[in-house]
Amino acid sequence: MDGVAEDTLQELAADSLAAWGLSASPAAVQGIVxxxxxxxxxxxxxxxxxxxxxPASVGFIRLSIDAxxxxxxxxxxxxxxxxxxxxxxxxxPLALLHPSQSWTLVEATKKKAAFIERMVDELAVPNASVVSxxxxxxxxxxxxRFSWATARAIGPLPLVAELAAPLLVVGxxxxxxxxxxxxxxxxxxRAALEVLGLRVLGARxxxxxxxxxxxxxxxxxxxxxTPFRFPRIGATLGRF
Numbered sequence: 001m002d003g004v005a006e007d008t009l010q011e012l013a014a015d016s017l018a019a020w021g022l023s024a025s026p027a028a029v030q031g032i033v034x035x036x037x038x039x040x041x042x043x044x045x046x047x048x049x050x051x052x053x054x055p056a057s058v059g060f061i062r063l064s065i066d067a068x069x070x071x072x073x074x075x076x077x078x079x080x081x082x083x084x085x086x087x088x089x090x091x092x093p094l095a096l097l098h099p100s101q102s103w104t105l106v107e108a109t110k111k112k113a114a115f116i117e118r119m120v121d122e123l124a125v126p127n128a129s130v131v132s133x134x135x136x137x138x139x140x141x142x143x144x145r146f147s148w149a150t151a152r153a154i155g156p157l158p159l160v161a162e163l164a165a166p167l168l169v170v171g172x173x174x175x176x177x178x179x180x181x182x183x184x185x186x187x188x189x190r191a192a193l194e195v196l197g198l199r200v201l202g203a204r205x206x207x208x209x210x211x212x213x214x215x216x217x218x219x220x221x222x223x224x225x226t227p228f229r230f231p232r233i234g235a236t237l238g239r240f
Contacts, residue, residue, distance in 0.1 A: 004056040009033045009064075012057065016065045016209055020072055028096040031123045035096075036064045038119060039087045046111055048087040061212045067093040070150055070175050073204060073217050076101040078147025078172070083135045083163050084108075084154035088116045090177065091150065095128040102127050104146075108134045135163045136231040144169050144226070152177040157185045157218065158192040159238030165196040165226040173201065174220040180205070182216025192240035197224040 013029045024032075040059060043049055049063065067090030074080065076098040082091025085105040095103035105128060107113040113132035120128045131138055135154075149164035149172070157176055164174045178185060183203035186193075193199060201219040208215060231237060 004060075006033055006037065009036065009057070009060050012060065012209070013065060013068065017068065017071075019209075020069070020206075022068075022071055022097075024097050025099075028099070031096045031125070032064050032068065032093045033060075034123060035088060035092055035119055036060050038122070039063065039115075042087075042115060046115075048112060048115060049089075057210070058212065061208050061210060063087075063089055064093055066090070066177070066208060066215065067152065068097065069206065069208075069215060070094055070152075070177060070217060071097050072206070073173075073202075073219055074098075074148055074150065074175050078169075079104070079145065080148035080150065081106060081146045081164075081167055083149060083151045083160070085116060085130075086112055086152075088119055090152050092116065092119060092123075092125065092128060094150065095125050096123070099125075099127055102129075104129050104131060106131045106133065106135050106138060108132070136233055136237055139163060139166045139231050140233070142167060144172070147172045149174045150177070151175075156238060157182075157189045158240050161189065161193055161196050161198055161220060162231045162238050164220075165198055165222060166230050168222040168226075170197075170222050170225065172222045174198065174218075174222075176218040176220065178216045178218050180214035180216060182218045186218045186220075193220060195227070195240065196230060197222055197226045199223050 085107040091105040
């Protein structure tokens with residue numbers, strides 16, 4: 001583990017939460033660290049994430065602490081869905097931080113979904129469940145029943161919005177985890193968002209610890225019902 005002890009990563013997580021004015025139980029922080037260590041171990045055998053050769057502390061910041069940052073705007077009110085969870089980011093850390101909130105993690109790649117399911121069992125996260133299906137196909141069957149939708153690096157903002165909007169109740173919110181240009185992306189996507197029944201609620205910018213990059217949490221609110229034709233299936237998905 002590149003000489004970084006588990007308790008060092010726990011301290012890094014706790015310090016980051018405190019710097020953001022957030023808190024978590026020791027069990028939640030421990031679970032977040034153990035999830036990361038299992039991702040790092042599994043990634044040596046199966047390609048779960050792009051981060052392979054970075055020091056453990058860097059990977060932890062870019063994956064786990066980045067995921068935890070969504071709690072700056074996602075509260076524990078109402079059920080939540082994480083789209084394109086990959087190895088469980090940001091959904092699994094958020095489920096650990098908000099144990100009273102139900103989280104559905106949607107991941108189309110079977111090996112990744114199977115890994116998340118193992119993590120849910122190993123870490124005993126009863127408020128998290130996994131759906132192994134393409135998000136657009138699942139959304140068409142599921143309909144609006146979530147208060148929150150999160151997405152980290154699954155594509156352009158209009159694509160994220162098209163996948164998320166049909167799953168939200170009116171008043172529900174999308175939290176799209178973007179890079180430093182996230183606020184500009186939100187402005188450029190306004191026409192597409194309006195079609196989907198969404199509006200830009202805000203864009204919170206912050207920096208990850210130890211100079212690991214700038215981030216933006218783009219917040220969208222569903223203000224009217226999304227037209228029934230969304231999300232679309234095939235090449236038109238995310239194209240406006």
